[in-house]
Amino acid sequence: MSAVPAPARFTAGGPEDPQSGMAQCVTCNRSDLHYLNGQHVWISGNGESHTGHELELLPERTSQQTGGSEETSLDDLVRLHGKVEADCTEDGWVFLANGERFGSFSLKEMNGTQFDVDLAFRLEVEPKEILAARLRNYRKEITAEELSGILTSTVKRDEPTKKIVFLNMVLAQTNEDQFNVGFEAESSTGKSYIPLEIAEYFPDDEKRTYAGASPTSFYHEVGRWRPLSEIAQEVELKGVFDKEELADEKRKVILVNLERKLLVFMDQPHWMLMEKLRPLLSHDKKILRYAITDRTGKGGLRSKTVIILGYSSVFFCTAKPTQDDQEKTRLTLLSPEASQEKIREALWLQAHKIGDRRAFREWIETHPLRRWLKERVHIIRASGIKEIIIPAPEKVLERFLEKRPRLAPRAQRDFPRLMSFIKGFALLNCFTRTLAEDHAILADDQDVEEGFRLYEQVASPNELGLSPETYRIYEEIIRPLSQSSNGENIGVPRTEIIKRYLQTYGRPMPWERLTKQILPALESAGLVHQEKNPDDKRETLAYCTDVARISGDSNNTGNNSAVTRPEISKRCIAEERDRVLGKLRAIGGRFSWDDAALRASEVTGDRLGAEDYLERFQAEGLLAQGPDGYWRLTK
Numbered sequence: 001m002s003a004v005p006a007p008a009r010f011t012a013g014g015p016e017d018p019q020s021g022m023a024q025c026v027t028c029n030r031s032d033l034h035y036l037n038g039q040h041v042w043i044s045g046n047g048e049s050h051t052g053h054e055l056e057l058l059p060e061r062t063s064q065q066t067g068g069s070e071e072t073s074l075d076d077l078v079r080l081h082g083k084v085e086a087d088c089t090e091d092g093w094v095f096l097a098n099g100e101r102f103g104s105f106s107l108k109e110m111n112g113t114q115f116d117v118d119l120a121f122r123l124e125v126e127p128k129e130i131l132a133a134r135l136r137n138y139r140k141e142i143t144a145e146e147l148s149g150i151l152t153s154t155v156k157r158d159e160p161t162k163k164i165v166f167l168n169m170v171l172a173q174t175n176e177d178q179f180n181v182g183f184e185a186e187s188s189t190g191k192s193y194i195p196l197e198i199a200e201y202f203p204d205d206e207k208r209t210y211a212g213a214s215p216t217s218f219y220h221e222v223g224r225w226r227p228l229s230e231i232a233q234e235v236e237l238k239g240v241f242d243k244e245e246l247a248d249e250k251r252k253v254i255l256v257n258l259e260r261k262l263l264v265f266m267d268q269p270h271w272m273l274m275e276k277l278r279p280l281l282s283h284d285k286k287i288l289r290y291a292i293t294d295r296t297g298k299g300g301l302r303s304k305t306v307i308i309l310g311y312s313s314v315f316f317c318t319a320k321p322t323q324d325d326q327e328k329t330r331l332t333l334l335s336p337e338a339s340q341e342k343i344r345e346a347l348w349l350q351a352h353k354i355g356d357r358r359a360f361r362e363w364i365e366t367h368p369l370r371r372w373l374k375e376r377v378h379i380i381r382a383s384g385i386k387e388i389i390i391p392a393p394e395k396v397l398e399r400f401l402e403k404r405p406r407l408a409p410r411a412q413r414d415f416p417r418l419m420s421f422i423k424g425f426a427l428l429n430c431f432t433r434t435l436a437e438d439h440a441i442l443a444d445d446q447d448v449e450e451g452f453r454l455y456e457q458v459a460s461p462n463e464l465g466l467s468p469e470t471y472r473i474y475e476e477i478i479r480p481l482s483q484s485s486n487g488e489n490i491g492v493p494r495t496e497i498i499k500r501y502l503q504t505y506g507r508p509m510p511w512e513r514l515t516k517q518i519l520p521a522l523e524s525a526g527l528v529h530q531e532k533n534p535d536d537k538r539e540t541l542a543y544c545t546d547v548a549r550i551s552g553d554s555n556n557t558g559n560n561s562a563v564t565r566p567e568i569s570k571r572c573i574a575e576e577r578d579r580v581l582g583k584l585r586a587i588g589g590r591f592s593w594d595d596a597a598l599r600a601s602e603v604t605g606d607r608l609g610a611e612d613y614l615e616r617f618q619a620e621g622l623l624a625q626g627p628d629g630y631w632r633l634t635k
């Protein structure tokens with residue numbers, strides 16, 4: 001008796017994956033899997049991919065067995081238009097064939113192994129036509145609004161925010177188009193809720209979540225102890241290690257592989273860890289090397305080498321990042337919405353979640369559109385696309401500049417953010433984009449449109465280095481208070497701000513938050529300056545320096561903070577220049593850069609315009625910095 005050899009098992013997407021044929025999934029107990037060359041995934045009759053699952057190859061069906069040699073492959077069927085059309089809706093899948101509509105079917109119904117065969121019989125088509133129709137549907141063009149409609153299942157409102165978070169997570173798979181997001185808001189609005197919920201659509205093995213860790217514990221928690229020579233075969237380490245080190249067969253290091261991962265910091269990371277990760281966060285270096293010392297059991301010390309690999313899509317759901325962190329890591333600042341409607345909707349969701357946890361879980365897991373988006377993410381990942389090319393970058397730049405007649409140095413940080421958004425949309429729709437060589441696609445006009453639309457919604461605060469929430473407080477509370485009834489710009493006592501905040505939002509603003517965070521942030525953005533009340537020296541007043549803002553039109557900050565930019569009149573530049581110089585002369589002697597900008601902005605009406613002049617004067621040698629750090633006019 002010869003034993004029949006057990007069929008070889010392999011992990012779908014793993015190194016042993018034969019990448020062709022038919023298989024059954026041991027993990028899901030389904031026997032109707034095909035390998036799809038076009039999408040590099042194993043897919044079952046119900047349209048779901050099985051990457052990471054344990055599979056067993058099935059004997060290949062020959063053309064005789066299937067009764068025909070001209071069988072169209074599933075790959076072809078997916079690419080071409082078939083006889084069946086499928087659409088995923090909130091209630092389930094709908095199928096159209098021969099002028100008839102079938103469905104909607106819930107995922108539960110569709111998971112039955114006979115479902116495809118039965119439906120095929122009713123539609124009078126082959127089962128694989130149905131599968132192909134579903135696969136085509138996963139690849140269809142999707143708009144930002146449709147994306148947001150799905151994300152709304154668990155993240156109510158928070159319009160630009162959830163899209164930006166999702167796009168950044170999609171971009172994790174690219175070589176270097178990931179960006180860093182910082183959440184800044186009142187503690188109760190749940191800063192980590194949005195990234196953690198959105199991360200649900202992404203594969204588990206890509207996520208890394210940390211609560212404020214010291215560098216050493218971070219390395220140990222994530223790192224793997226591996227031979228250096230082995231790593232060197234996978235990663236280019238020349239320039240990081242010298243020849244001798246690389247030749248040392250016995251040498252082991254801790255590899256912290258963050259490449260293409262979603263990295264969520266739940267708390268403020270240890271400042272030392274931030275320092276260390278910085279070259280990676282700012283995309284200056286993809287591979288970092290550090291030495292750490294560990295205590296050994298006998299009370300001695302042992303030094304170890306750590307290699308950190310980037311890049312990742314990073315989310316800081318932390319206490320307020322310092323201005324310095326923001327600058328150096330180029331954070332895109334977002335705030336969860338805290339409107340009454342948002343809170344009410346979030347509570348509704350919470351009621352259902354807590355009321356019946358099991359039912360809620362099931363609802364989430366069988367939500368057809370959530371499953372659809374998860375599956376789409378899977379296929380986007382499997383596409384292996386790592387680069388997105390924007391074919392006419394100069395046009396994007398031109399359009400960016402149109403609304404920004406005065407440029408601040410920080411535009412160099414803002415513009416790449418816009419480019420990332422455009423790339424994110426392209427990758428989300430990679431199936432309908434033109435393929436370029438070497439794992440690349442071309443972004444199209446639609447992506448540019450969507451990218452701009454999304455960017456303009458967070459542009460105003462971000463271009464000032466403010467979180468949307470801080471900016472909103474400025475726009476909705478402080479600025480209105482600073483306008484007297486006859487249109488004068490008056491100083492606002494801080495107690496007034498707190499009072500108006502409570503009236504407007506129905507919750508108190510802690511004094512500390514106003515005086516230590518919000519006002520200083522607005523001051524460093526040049527929107528506000530504070531002075532003692534001349535009539536009562538115990539009181540500090542906030543003045544809006546204000547007027548014009550960097551980014552243009554009125555619909556560019558979302559629903560919560562409309563900005564109107566007064567038309568820049570064609571002013572006589574020479575005359576204005578003289579007036580700015582006059583302001584600086586009036587100070588007499590030395591002054592700080594901030595002070596000068598403040599005085600100049602009395603003429604230009606905005607901080608950026610003011611700094612523009614200062615920089616020009618400096619370039620012309622009119623303005624110079626002394627060894628004491630203060631500035632002086634030279635003539």
Ligand SMILES: [Zn+2]
Nearest residue numbers: 025028050053
């Ligand atoms: Zn499976």
